[in-house]
Amino acid sequence: MDFDLSEEQRLLKESVDGLLTDSYDFDQRKKYMAEKGGWSKTLWGKLAEQGLLGLPFSEDDGGFGAGGVETMIVMEALGKALVLEPYLATVILGGGFLRHGGSAEQKAAYIPGIIDGSKTFAFAQLEKNSRYDLGDVSTTAKRKGDGWVIDGEKFVVLNGESADVLVVTARTKGGQRDSSGIGVFLVPGNAKGIARKGYPTQDGLHAADITLTGVEVGSDAAIGDPENGLPLIERVVDEARCALCAEAVGAMDESLKSTVEYLKTRKQFGVAIGSFQTLQHRAADMFVAVEQARSMSMFATMASEFDNARERATAVAAAKVQIGKSAKFVGQQSIQLHGGIGMTQEAKIGHYFKRLTMIENTFGDTDYHLRRVTDAGGLV
Structure with missing residues (x-):
């Protein structure tokens, strides 16, 4: 290929x-x-x-x-x-x-x-105790004439603080964890009844907790079938996971580059610490981890266009597992090899590790996706 x-x-x-x-x-x-x-x-x-x-x-x-x-x-x-x-x-x-x-x-x-x-947009999906379950939705959307009334709370909404449009998941029927009865709605960010509490996240981005109280939207606000939106949500989130995998590869690649440059310039005992064989081995292990992540990112990118939802989900989950493992290893080694300076706000390497950590926990951490791959009977 x-x-x-x-x-x-x-x-x-x-x-x-x-x-x-x-x-x-x-x-x-x-x-x-x-x-x-x-x-x-x-x-x-x-x-x-x-x-x-x-x-x-x-x-x-x-x-x-x-x-x-x-x-x-x-x-x-x-x-x-x-x-x-x-x-x-x-x-x-x-x-x-x-x-x-x-x-x-x-x-x-x-x-x-x-x-x-x-x-700009924001995807308001996460709720209290829902963790990584996209089908765990307690926010409600009830019919009112030709439109809908939405009530509920969403948490850690990326870009939710300033987004012009919110894409909100809400339950139109059924129980909190039913796979059916979930709709996706386009809601203006300044709609009456919306309260937003914005804050910076650990990686420097911004998110918001959003409360929707009697928010009225028209019939044209629902994207697709308002009673069967979960397959659409899963497809879009799989594409987002693929995008996050690629972003993580970029961050890991730059972390490796910055670390190698530091090893070449930082001196101890009168020589560059990059001349020490044990540190060269650790840098080599970082390179292997980055390349493993890159190959799985490419695989996930191709898999994101699979028509078979099960095959697509399993492939993307497998990629997220490798990305999570590589990100943790590369991030930790980068900090260790930078020494004390790697722990400071002034050094960019720590900010890469923060972003990699947030990516690993967005839309499912390593353990979550490993269970998904296992439940599917493996990747192959």
Whole structure:
């Protein structure tokens, strides 16, 4: 199988790498973090200008019709630069629901705003005690005339603090953990009855706890079948997991690079510590872990387009297992090999480890996905 990038894909990689190299060094990231919402509106505009926000959307919807490989390229670059902007929340998650389940009217109403950078999204799914179960939903959506009334609480909503549109999961019938009876709704972020409590997360991003009290939306707010939205949710979240795998590979790659550079410059006993064989072996083990993660990220990217939901889910879960293991190993070794400086806020290596740790716990940690693979009878 040919894993080489096409000419168009290489140009995309060079384009996004060039943009982030010029606009996103570690000091600049600190400034972006201090802006309202915790990310740069200026850089978001640059991503829109380069067409990166419209990458996965079809040409009929104003996008470029790119596939999983192009998304992988972009997410790796975002991971290397520790980008704070809500690409995952808006393009991958919000855009994913519109691409796979949105009506023609919904696509026309929302996708242009994503592509030109004027609208950001947030996926409000996590609830108290639901952990990683996408089907554990107690937030309710009840009929009122032609529309719906939504009540409930959502927690740790990425970009929820400043999102213009919330994609909310809500139960339209059945019990809290029933697989049927779950709907997906588009809710304006400024709708009456919404209360948002924003805060920074450990990795420098921003999230929010959101309370919905008697929030009224129209009949056009439901994406797809409001009584059978779980398959759509699972598909979009699998794509988000693939994107996170690619982001983690980028972050691990940069962590390895920074660590090797440090080993070459840090001196002890009059020589660079990189000359010590035991440290060379540890760096070599880090390289192996990164390459294992990269291969599984590629596998997950291909699997994300499988039509068979079971095969897709198992492949993505297997990739998330390897990503989690590699991220933990590479992150820990990076800190150890940097010594005391690796524990400081001023050193960027610790921030990479924080982001890798958050990725490992987003949409299922290593143990959760290992159980999924085991329950499926293994990957092969």
